[in-house]
Amino acid sequence: MASSSSSGLTFKLHPLVIVNISDHYTRVKSQMNPPPLTSTSTTVNGVEPLQQAPRVYGCVIGVQRGRTVEIFNSFELLYDPSTHSLDRPFLEKKQELYKKVFPHFYILGWYSTGSDAQESDMHIHKALMDINESPLYVLLNPTINPAQKDLPVTIYESELHVIDGIPQLIFVRSSYTIETVEAERISVDHVAHLKPSDGGSAATQLAAHLTGIHSAIKMLNSRIRVLHHYLVGMQKGDVPCENSLLRQVSSLLRRLPAIESEKFQDDFLMEYNDTLLITYLAMFTNCSSTMNELVDKFNTAYDRHSRRGGRTAFI
Amino acid sequence: MEALVTQIQGLSGTASDVLSLQNLLKQADDSLHAESTRLPPFLDQLDPSKHSLGYLYFLEACTAGPVTQEQASSFLLTIARFISSCVAEQIRLAPDKFICVCKRFKDQVLLLEEPLRGVAPMLTAIRKLQLSSEHLTALHPEFLLLCLLSKCYKTALSILEEDIFEVDQPRDLFLFCYYGGMISIGQKQFRKALELLHNVVTAPMSTVNAIAVEAFKKYILVSLIHHGQFPTNLPKYASSGAQRNLKNLCQPYVELASSYSNGKIADLETYVEANKDKFESDNNLGLVKQAVSSMYKRNIQRLTQTYLTLSLQDIANRVQLNSPKEAEMHVLQMIKDGEIYATINQKDGMVRFLEDPEQYKTCEMIERIDSSIQRLMTVSKKLNVMDELMSCDPLYLAKAGRERQRFDFDDFDNVPQRYNI
Numbered sequence: 001m002a003s004s005s006s007s008g009l010t011f012k013l014h015p016l017v018i019v020n021i022s023d024h025y026t027r028v029k030s031q032m033n034p035p036p037l038t039s040t041s042t043t044v045n046g047v048e049p050l051q052q053a054p055r056v057y058g059c060v061i062g063v064q065r066g067r068t069v070e071i072f073n074s075f076e077l078l079y080d081p082s083t084h085s086l087d088r089p090f091l092e093k094k095q096e097l098y099k100k101v102f103p104h105f106y107i108l109g110w111y112s113t114g115s116d117a118q119e120s121d122m123h124i125h126k127a128l129m130d131i132n133e134s135p136l137y138v139l140l141n142p143t144i145n146p147a148q149k150d151l152p153v154t155i156y157e158s159e160l161h162v163i164d165g166i167p168q169l170i171f172v173r174s175s176y177t178i179e180t181v182e183a184e185r186i187s188v189d190h191v192a193h194l195k196p197s198d199g200g201s202a203a204t205q206l207a208a209h210l211t212g213i214h215s216a217i218k219m220l221n222s223r224i225r226v227l228h229h230y231l232v233g234m235q236k237g238d239v240p241c242e243n244s245l246l247r248q249v250s251s252l253l254r255r256l257p258a259i260e261s262e263k264f265q266d267d268f269l270m271e272y273n274d275t276l277l278i279t280y281l282a283m284f285t286n287c288s289s290t291m292n293e294l295v296d297k298f299n300t301a302y303d304r305h306s307r308r309g310g311r312t313a314f315i
Numbered sequence: 316m317e318a319l320v321t322q323i324q325g326l327s328g329t330a331s332d333v334l335s336l337q338n339l340l341k342q343a344d345d346s347l348h349a350e351s352t353r354l355p356p357f358l359d360q361l362d363p364s365k366h367s368l369g370y371l372y373f374l375e376a377c378t379a380g381p382v383t384q385e386q387a388s389s390f391l392l393t394i395a396r397f398i399s400s401c402v403a404e405q406i407r408l409a410p411d412k413f414i415c416v417c418k419r420f421k422d423q424v425l426l427l428e429e430p431l432r433g434v435a436p437m438l439t440a441i442r443k444l445q446l447s448s449e450h451l452t453a454l455h456p457e458f459l460l461l462c463l464l465s466k467c468y469k470t471a472l473s474i475l476e477e478d479i480f481e482v483d484q485p486r487d488l489f490l491f492c493y494y495g496g497m498i499s500i501g502q503k504q505f506r507k508a509l510e511l512l513h514n515v516v517t518a519p520m521s522t523v524n525a526i527a528v529e530a531f532k533k534y535i536l537v538s539l540i541h542h543g544q545f546p547t548n549l550p551k552y553a554s555s556g557a558q559r560n561l562k563n564l565c566q567p568y569v570e571l572a573s574s575y576s577n578g579k580i581a582d583l584e585t586y587v588e589a590n591k592d593k594f595e596s597d598n599n600l601g602l603v604k605q606a607v608s609s610m611y612k613r614n615i616q617r618l619t620q621t622y623l624t625l626s627l628q629d630i631a632n633r634v635q636l637n638s639p640k641e642a643e644m645h646v647l648q649m650i651k652d653g654e655i656y657a658t659i660n661q662k663d664g665m666v667r668f669l670e671d672p673e674q675y676k677t678c679e680m681i682e683r684i685d686s687s688i689q690r691l692m693t694v695s696k697k698l699n700v701m702d703e704l705m706s707c708d709p710l711y712l713a714k715a716g717r718e719r720q721r722f723d724f725d726d727f728d729n730v731p732q733r734y735n736i
Contacts, residue, residue, distance in 0.1 A: 270676040276684040277675075283691045290698045294705055295552040301711035302519065303555050 011136070011155055011176035012070040015188050017060060017111075018153055020074045021140045024056045025113050029142075053142065055079070057086055057112050057124070060138055061098060061105040069136070070179065071108055073098075084120060085127050086110070109136030115143065117156055117171045125158055126169070134158065137171060151178075316350065319343055320360055323369030330404070333368060337408050340372045347376035363397045367405035370397060375412045378419045387423050394420045395436040403443040413444060414453045421457045430465035437461055438470065449480040456490035463494055463501075471498045475507065480697060489515055489526040496533060500602065505541040512537060516561065517553040523560045529597070531561045535568045536602040543613040545572040567593050571603070578617075580610050580635050611636065611645055612654065619655055619668040627664040639664060 032054060057079045062071040075094055078087040095107060110128055112121065117139060128135040134157065141152035156171040163170070180188070227249060233239040234246075319339075326336040347354070354377045363370045374397060382390060394416060406413050417440050424433035437458040444452050455474065462471040475495050482488045492515040499508035515530035538545050549558050562569055567590045574586050587594070587603055594600045614634040618625060627639035627646075636642050646666055649655050656669040673680075705711060 266676050269678065269681070270674070273675045273680055273684065276681060276688065280684055280688050280691070283688060283695065287691060287695045287698060290695065290702055294698060294702045297702070297705045297708075297711050297715075298519075299551070300714050301705070301708055 008067060009157075009174070010068050011174055012068065012179040013138075013153070013155070013176045014062075014070070014072050014179055014181070015184050017071055017074045017138070018140070018151065019188075019191075021056070021058070021111050021113065021138070021153075022142070024058060024076050025054070025140065025142050028054050028056050053113075055113055057110065059091060059094070059107055060109050060111050060136065061102070062108045063104055064106065064108065069108060071136070071138070072105060073102070074111060074138075077110070084123050086124055088127075107131050107135075109138065111138035111140065113140045113142050115141050117154075121171070122158075122169060125171075316353070316357065319347075320357055320369075323361060323366050327366045327369065327405075333405055333408065336368060340369065344372065344376075347372060348379055351376050351380050358393065364400040364402060367397075367401040368408060370401070371406065371409060371412055371416065375416050378416060382423065387427060391420065391423055391427070391432065395432075398436045398440045398443070401443065406443055407446070410444060410452075413440070417454055418457060421461060424461065425464070430461045431467065433461045434458070434465055434467055434470055438474070441474070446481075448477045451479045451482045451487055451491060453483060453487050456487055456494055459491060459494035459498060463497060466501075468498050468501045471495070472502065475499065475511070485518065485520070488518060489524065489530075492518075493526050493530045496530065496537070500533070500537060505537055508537050509534070509541055516557060517550060520554050520556060523556050523564070527557060528561065528564050532565050532568050532597055532599060533602065535565065535572050536599060536606050539572060539575055539606045540602075540609045543609070543616070544576060571606075575606070575610065578610075578614065580607070583607055583610060612649060615645060615649060616655060619657070622668065624665050624667045627659075627666060630666065 056076065058074050058076040060071050060074045062069065062073070064070075075098065077091055077094075079085075080087055098105060107128075109132065110124060112124075117137065121137060125135060125137055137156040137158075139154045139156065141154075143152075145152070153176075155174045155176050157174050158169045159172050160167050161170050162168075230239065230245075231249065234241055322339060323336065326332040326339075354373055358370065358373055358377070361370045361373065374394065378390060378394075398417070398420075417437065421433055421437065424430055437454060441452060441454045441458055444454060458474065459471055462468060475498065479488075492511040496508045496511040496515070499505070499511060512530050512534040515527055516534050518527070520527060535545050549561070571583075571586060571590075574582050584607060587607060591600065594603050611634055615630065618630065618633060627642045630646065631637070631639050631642040634642065634645075636645070643659065643664075646655075646657060646659060650657055650659075656671060658667050658669065659665075660667065
């Protein structure tokens, strides 16, 4: 079912689609009544209760220019389990509505959730073939795997392969890239920072902000280190010289410094100094308060003639 | 005795051997002292760089008795050679013996009235005895005393630069800071002197001691020279004994400080003349004279806060100097020292006072602030450690617990019986 596609098309996926699919899935799952049984509940007759992870379905729309397919948006569809197909009239009505708003967008394919593409999906796929002769199948894996680093989204195409002498349509995996428009980048950024969901006080927000910056700088540092190590190895001769990489590194280096003028240096250094001074002041205050407490404790402990009578009652 | 020598030669190899050697030597110590006159020839059989511990014991026993004049200089040579070639780890096993030997060395040097001979060996001795550069040993004040007497102040400065966190004996700290303050005054580094004298005055002391009294006198004078004012109350971390008694014991100096703050040079000079003998008996007359001359500087600095430009004649009048020429000299000196920012226009004799030209936008400033932040971070860590130690101190816990109210707030009845609103 999964070999790499040979159609030569490049796919670009917008984050809006991913957010839509995951939102659809989460909504349906949380609205299910009763909620699906978790694995910690007792087993019935020694049989593990089925994980009733619902499958959601929908359509993806976008633009195809030449060999590039760009998937911009998506909408939901109802799945009819009796006929094993998607609700056709609804789809057509939705398509008309979307055409009015986005005249350039076509239906490029459909999406669903699950861990892997299944045989029954081929039905739906073939059903869509009259709208688009080679539809896409976008699959989102909703299981949360903390060890996984990539997005759990796969795009499948259908290809005619000869298996056992019978030509069959099978799903083949295609690679894709994530493409963002400015507006999308801002909103995704915003969603990502909503993590301290209780809002938190200013201090925790500042701490979260600074931790973000710190981890970003750490990542940048480690990547520069890797590059540096590689270049040193290349210089020593351990690694074969690759001119294309060297050109890329050189172009990267020439991008900085971005501004180089006297006025910029002045302002930059002045702001740097200001920040350092504020840090210094903060450290000073911290130190002074520790010292003050220490002196107080020392005086209570060792000074023979401290105030008699003790402190008054604190009520 | 010979047996002991061979044992020393044999057991000076590894660390565990040295420890067993130390036990042997401790037991043999009394016999060594008993035979102190016979010991010098044995010293030649031992090599100070390899058998440092044994050599130390022998040396200490040798120098225990009274030393004649001829023996003195040969002893000085032997001790000096020993100090320069001994092994630090072996020495640290018997620190008090080492300190004893060095103190006798210092006494001999002073007896021969050649303190300069003792400066370099003492410095090496300190470096070998110290566990870390933050450790104050009993040899530090001896070293500073030798530097003071031989007037070589510069060598002492390297020792004074180090921050001290551990002290063996409080008396060492008092003496060290007092001598260090005097050396800094000699080098005209008044800020450092103020810091060291401040340490003596505010160090914990259950009863006021003489070192603190002398240091307090100098402290008043140096703070007048450096800051132009003297804070009438000691900070709260000074011991209560010091806070109450020091001022009473240094009455003439306190009055000097109060007349200084009035700003009139004539009054100050009359007061100094009147109490000259008291100042002279404390060997502080030179400092007092410096304080009087610093009065002019104070007044000129006060002028910068009121005027933007002033003529030299006006300055001379306000500061009670004799002529504009003197005023010009004073102002020039102050500009060179960096105490004020001004330009002198010699054509019409006007002085224009300027602002601090530091713009805080250079890389050097960044480095300065950065290094200060680093230092502050180390200090902060040490402070936290000390704070934790203090919180667990049984004395503190006993007293802090006693001051608490016997009943907690929650013990009281919830229902209010009578409130006056």
